[in-house]
Amino acid sequence: MSRSTAKSDTKDIASSLPLWRAFGVIELVAMSSGGLTASEVAHHMNLPLVTAYRLLQRLSELGVLEGEGRGAKYIVGARLGRIAQTIAGSGSIVDRTRPIAQEIADEFGMVAYIAGLFEFEAYILAVQSPRTAKAPTVHPGRHFKIHALAGGKALLAYQPSWILRQLLAKPLERFTARTITDPDAFIAHLKDIRRLGYALSAGESEAGLWGIACPVHEGSGAVSYSVGLIAYEKAIDGTAAFAKRAAKRLKRAAAEIANVVTNAPILPDKQMLWPPLQSVPGDG
16 A cells, blocks of 8 residues: 555545544444433543533434433434434325325415425425415425525524524525514524514515414424415415414424424423523524
């Protein structure tokens, strides 16, 4: 083996080390019956405690593992559980939640959708049109404007600060005069969404479009999905009253979807403690 080849191999190994460590930790936790603490992971993986803790925290933020705090037991997270369910042949989450969206679409005579957050992008996973519609319907599109549609904002409001930093590292694109593009104003808006438990969008992505969406709280408190309704604003008679009625129904639907996703439903009115959003995105 030449010296240059040896250097290349060493560089490849070094660059892959974080990935090897992450998969090693995931496999180790998955094989443990009651979960592992950061100290136990550090011991088994021969890692410094601070390295093990940071790795566990990042995997928890990604939803792969669940646990919080240095003394906590870390277990398999909802995201990894979903992958395992799909591999085991229990059916995709989209197929199993589509009837929930269809029921909402038929009840309100509007398009209902389920959105998912993957890395830093939001995607429409399922769209159901009402089987009998009194007004024209609108399709939200597969890859939508995450900061300007209700479904995207319902997802972002419950994400850790490092994801928000990633989003706000670049200027928020303005689509209409109503699009919120100021970072501080957007963070304040996300706080309001968390307080209400649902997100609204009125002409922020496109003039005339109106939408409402609720987050799907998974067993750990993570939010990777949202469920929402979208329509032309002129087709809604009294948006304020309609929003209250729709929010109540969407929260019930979100609980049903959570039951499918995690087999541990979170009731719509259940009070949960969430880490506070920073006024200005920063470390935390």
